[in-house]
Amino acid sequence: KNQVEQSPQSLIILEGKNCTLQCNYTVSPFSNLRWYKQDTGRGPVSLTIMTFSENTKSNGRYTATLDADTKQSSLHITASQLSDSASYICVVSAEKGNTPLVFGKGTRLSVIA
């Protein structure tokens, strides 16, 4: 069964610190993996997409990694800001046509002053 597992479920860090969120998946055949940020009361917004051949991709203070062999991805946030407080959702796409995307349950990040 195609699944996406994210850890930790929730995380509290001090402003200015770094953190890393994890995503493990069993989706096959793999097409791509996206990280979305969802602010409270808002819809998810895409941060980055990782394809099979990509290992690392950055978007400002966000850096995503992908290890297609171990089927793991991580999202590293550098120098966290209060505005980084949100849920971060890992979404994996299979190669086949209209196969539904597989969503993780998300990691709830709280950045405190």
Next chain:
Amino acid sequence: NAGVTQTPKFRVLKTGQSMTLLCAQDMNHEYMYWYRQDPGMGLRLIHYSVGEGTTAKGEVPDGYNVSRLKKQNFLLGLESAAPSQTSVYFCASSPTGQNTGELFFGEGSRLTVL
């Protein structure tokens, strides 16, 4: 830029009542989707459309109907609401399909069924 707009944002229904959620997008996207988001679960696909006049079932379609009469609009209907349909509903659109393209989400519609 409006993007994807959902109405209403909040609604309370009694069991057995019907209602329609409206999703409108101004990005000329072919693909549109309805998801539900429940605590402790990932987003789940209810129905989707690959173009004007088309609809298809997703993972959890029971109890819902949809229509895509115009390219920019995607309606989600509940014919006889049940407490199990209490959820936050998200509409999304995509230019190239969910498996390759980025999903653009609306702000969500919070539905409570008593």
